[in-house]
Amino acid sequence: MPAKFTESRALFQRASxxxxxGIYGHASPAATVPGAFPYFAQSAKGCxxxxxxxxxxxxxxxxxxPILLGYQHAEVNEAARIAQEAxxxxxxPTEYSVQLAEELVKRIDGADWAVFGKNGSDxxxxxxxxxxxHSGRKRIAxxxxxxxxxxxxCVPGFGGVxxxxxxxxxxxxxxxxxxxEKLMQRHGEExxxxxxxxxxxxxxxDSILPDPDFVEAVNQFCVSHDILLIVDDVRCGFRLxxxxxxxxxxxxxxxxxxxxxxxxxxxxxxCVGREALKISASKTFLTGSFWNxxxxxxxxxxxxxxxxxxxxxxQLRVQGQRLVNGMLQIGRDAGIExxxxxxxxxxxxxxxxxxxFHQQQALCASAVQNGxxxxxxxxxxxxxxxxxxxxxxxLERFSEAVSSLx
Amino acid sequence: MPAKFTESRALFQRASxxxxxGIYGHASPAATVPGAFPYFAQSAKGCxxxxxxxxxxxxxxxxxxPILLGYQHAEVNEAARIAQEAxxxxxxPTEYSVQLAEELVKRIDGADWAVFGKNGSDxxxxxxxxxxxHSGRKRIAxxxxxxxxxxxxCVPGFGGVxxxxxxxxxxxxxxxxxxxEKLMQRHGEExxxxxxxxxxxxxxxDSILPDPDFVEAVNQFCVSHDILLIVDDVRCGFRLxxxxxxxxxxxxxxxxxxxxxxxxxxxxxxCVGREALKISASKTFLTGSFWNxxxxxxxxxxxxxxxxxxxxxxQLRVQGQRLVNGMLQIGRDAGIExxxxxxxxxxxxxxxxxxxFHQQQALCASAVQNGxxxxxxxxxxxxxxxxxxxxxxxLERFSEAVSSLx
Numbered sequence: 001m002p003a004k005f006t007e008s009r010a011l012f013q014r015a016s017x018x019x020x021x022g023i024y025g026h027a028s029p030a031a032t033v034p035g036a037f038p039y040f041a042q043s044a045k046g047c048x049x050x051x052x053x054x055x056x057x058x059x060x061x062x063x064x065x066p067i068l069l070g071y072q073h074a075e076v077n078e079a080a081r082i083a084q085e086a087x088x089x090x091x092x093p094t095e096y097s098v099q100l101a102e103e104l105v106k107r108i109d110g111a112d113w114a115v116f117g118k119n120g121s122d123x124x125x126x127x128x129x130x131x132x133x134h135s136g137r138k139r140i141a142x143x144x145x146x147x148x149x150x151x152x153x154c155v156p157g158f159g160g161v162x163x164x165x166x167x168x169x170x171x172x173x174x175x176x177x178x179x180x181e182k183l184m185q186r187h188g189e190e191x192x193x194x195x196x197x198x199x200x201x202x203x204x205x206d207s208i209l210p211d212p213d214f215v216e217a218v219n220q221f222c223v224s225h226d227i228l229l230i231v232d233d234v235r236c237g238f239r240l241x242x243x244x245x246x247x248x249x250x251x252x253x254x255x256x257x258x259x260x261x262x263x264x265x266x267x268x269x270x271c272v273g274r275e276a277l278k279i280s281a282s283k284t285f286l287t288g289s290f291w292n293x294x295x296x297x298x299x300x301x302x303x304x305x306x307x308x309x310x311x312x313x314x315q316l317r318v319q320g321q322r323l324v325n326g327m328l329q330i331g332r333d334a335g336i337e338x339x340x341x342x343x344x345x346x347x348x349x350x351x352x353x354x355x356x357f358h359q360q361q362a363l364c365a366s367a368v369q370n371g372x373x374x375x376x377x378x379x380x381x382x383x384x385x386x387x388x389x390x391x392x393x394x395l396e397r398f399s400e401a402v403s404s405l406x
Numbered sequence: 407m408p409a410k411f412t413e414s415r416a417l418f419q420r421a422s423x424x425x426x427x428g429i430y431g432h433a434s435p436a437a438t439v440p441g442a443f444p445y446f447a448q449s450a451k452g453c454x455x456x457x458x459x460x461x462x463x464x465x466x467x468x469x470x471x472p473i474l475l476g477y478q479h480a481e482v483n484e485a486a487r488i489a490q491e492a493x494x495x496x497x498x499p500t501e502y503s504v505q506l507a508e509e510l511v512k513r514i515d516g517a518d519w520a521v522f523g524k525n526g527s528d529x530x531x532x533x534x535x536x537x538x539x540h541s542g543r544k545r546i547a548x549x550x551x552x553x554x555x556x557x558x559x560c561v562p563g564f565g566g567v568x569x570x571x572x573x574x575x576x577x578x579x580x581x582x583x584x585x586x587e588k589l590m591q592r593h594g595e596e597x598x599x600x601x602x603x604x605x606x607x608x609x610x611x612d613s614i615l616p617d618p619d620f621v622e623a624v625n626q627f628c629v630s631h632d633i634l635l636i637v638d639d640v641r642c643g644f645r646l647x648x649x650x651x652x653x654x655x656x657x658x659x660x661x662x663x664x665x666x667x668x669x670x671x672x673x674x675x676x677c678v679g680r681e682a683l684k685i686s687a688s689k690t691f692l693t694g695s696f697w698n699x700x701x702x703x704x705x706x707x708x709x710x711x712x713x714x715x716x717x718x719x720x721q722l723r724v725q726g727q728r729l730v731n732g733m734l735q736i737g738r739d740a741g742i743e744x745x746x747x748x749x750x751x752x753x754x755x756x757x758x759x760x761x762x763f764h765q766q767q768a769l770c771a772s773a774v775q776n777g778x779x780x781x782x783x784x785x786x787x788x789x790x791x792x793x794x795x796x797x798x799x800x801l802e803r804f805s806e807a808v809s810s811l812x
Contacts, residue, residue, distance in 0.1 A: 027499055165570075
């Protein structure tokens with residue numbers, strides 16, 4: 001029976017009366033294809049997601065990243081519950097804060113200390129302040145189209161943004177040594193920091209892994225011009241490498257930002273950094289009403305423990321590659337050229353030579369109709385619940401999606 | 407037996423190795439009196455809080471505001487648990503988002519729509535962007551020393567802040583009509599918004615309620631100069647008035663920000679606004695990895711329901727007044743002049759004529775030794791678990807604190 005979105009639409013009508021745009025941000029219907037995707041969630045378990053109409057999907061978005069071990073992971077929930085029952089949000093932090101900082105310092109390459117927030121933006125914006133405090137310089141360089149959060153210096157679009165918000169922000173093109181060199185010539189001595197994602201993952205574009213030459217140049221320029229390197233590992237963190245995604249690609253950052261997968265869905269973010277920055281970090285004020293709450297920290301500790309114990313990163317790589325290979329083959333068999341980009345754990349597959357995205361949107365809408373939640377414009381995410389059997393089931397569904405498309 | 411802080415100190419040592427400053431933000435030991443207060447929390451229930459050394463206190467900080475109904479409120483926890491067990495953090499929002507927006511619109515005077523975040527700063531910073539988007543103007547006016555969060559336009563201190571962050575921020579003095587008039591003459595036509603807290607509650611100062619003349623002038627200037635009024639109700643919201651704290655004092659805002667008490671400790675914030683701003687709001691991008699999570703929304707819905715059912719605002723007012731009256735009397739009997747400021751639900755009591763705060767710090771340290779958690783430099787918070795009996799017990803402890811001080 002084809003998926004219908006009657007309840008999604010009814011709820012969206014209700015939402016539109018009391019919420020600007022009905023749904024905002026990354027979950028907005030405009031981010032996928034209005035009418036062809038669900039708008040509201042009902043429940044999820046493992047890698048399976050049910051919308052308010054009762055349609056179920058094998059889900060490859062994982063809440064846009066937070067779900068690393070599977071939705072409703074019993075061990076993580078239990079760890080969070082134990083912390084929660086002691087009180088969660090207090091006047092002071094708990095031992096969990098210290099344990100989690102110790103764990104990140106132990107685990108992440110180049111991390112000597114950690115602080116915590118509730119959202120990726122909390123940390124990326126604080127990291128650039130730490131870099132400014134430390135260097136006494138103002139300018140920050142980022143890659144064109146790179147997403148680093150919702151604060152005015154980097155938010156997508158220009159709604160409510162004023163010129164002053166971005167007057168000290170410079171851009172270079174990803175993997176483009178010439179643009180980086182030109183930036184260095186022009187502003188190298190004024191840059192407090194360069195901020196990069198581990199690989200380039202803009203929406204509505206293929207993902208692009210970093211060229212080794214580019215990584216080398218970024219590292220070198222930072223050293224030669226006394227610029228701090230910030231790796232925004234919010235989206236990729238804990239999916240690509242145990243010691244931080246920068247380790248996989250060879251970046252040598254001074255500050256690294258995490259969120260999403262860290263707590264398997266519990267709200268937490270972290271910034272870690274090198275010893276040399278610790279005093280500057282302590283001078284750069286940060287706080288939040290719920291930032292010391294223990295349940296999300298307990299969830300993060302348990303998530304990290306399980307990720308190591310179950311070798312989740314290796315599993316995501318293997319099963320992600322199985323998914324990618326299978327889908328490309330299905331495309332070839334059907335005479336549809338598909339293009340895969342990004343690392344296997346966070347793949348993005350789209351119809352090649354489809355600049356309008358119309359064929360891609362039709363393909364993903366057909367996948368949704370066949371119980372497979374694939375995003376047409378944004379990289380996907382694997383989680384530990386995507387076992388080999390689930391991948392095979394996904395490929396069957398994808399096959400049906402391709403067939404019913406033609 | 408006097409309170410000892412052996413475990414707090416040991417844990418702080420451990421923390422200092424891996425966290426800049428050991429503890430950052432409002433919970434930093436430097437915010438109270440290092441050595442005389444606990445540093446780390448163990449558990450809490452109702453209005454009683456236990457630190458890592460096993461010292462217990464009747465707590466008048468309520469997690470710096472979030473705890474409105476008491477720590478570990480069974481009904482709120484149960485509502486959150488039910489939402490949590492369905493999956494919490496999804497690809498899409500849930501019906502809880504819509505219900506909570508509907509509830510805030512119904513409840514808050516002047517609210518026609520709502521959006522949600524995870525921290526007060528998420529909302530105050532977004533609100534000024536909405537005002538800029540709507541008005542096409544850049545400048546924002548705030549009261550000197552008013553706390554509106556951690557973003558660079560308003561964060562306390564200058565760590566990592568650059569001139570450009572605040573070049574469009576103007577200041578006036580609270581309750582000072584002359585300073586407001588001068589600001590209007592100078593920048594009235596360039597102001598996108600004035601942002602105020604319902605009453606003035608800076609740290610290290612007495613709280614100051616708004617003069618009716620001041621409220622009237624703020625409202626009038628906003629109308630006559632086409633300036634939007636933002637009320638930052640993050641700290642006061644849901645403690646002073648059912649329909650929003652602006653209603654108690656007569657402000658007529660266009661945008662209102664909430665967080666802290668909204669979810670009784672669960673991480674959530676909200677911005678509500680008038681219909682005329684809805685389109686501008688929909689153009690001002692906001693999103694967060696965990697912002698659609700259902701458990702905090704379910705907790706907020708239940709917290710609001712109980713606050714109304716149990717007439718919590720009236721209770722906080724009555725019991726807060728009982729606490730204030732009792733403490734002032736105890737001071738008078740002991741020959742110590744105490745000064746109370748702020749509304750009874752969020753009182754701040756300090757030793758009068760004590761500009762160095764040394765007597766105040768000694769008094770609050772003595773209260774802590776007698777099982778009463780009072781902050782020396784920051785307004786206090788009542789919650790629904792502060793019953794008449796608890797107030798009386800608190801006054802006994804305060805009496806002992808005053809006696810042992812002399």
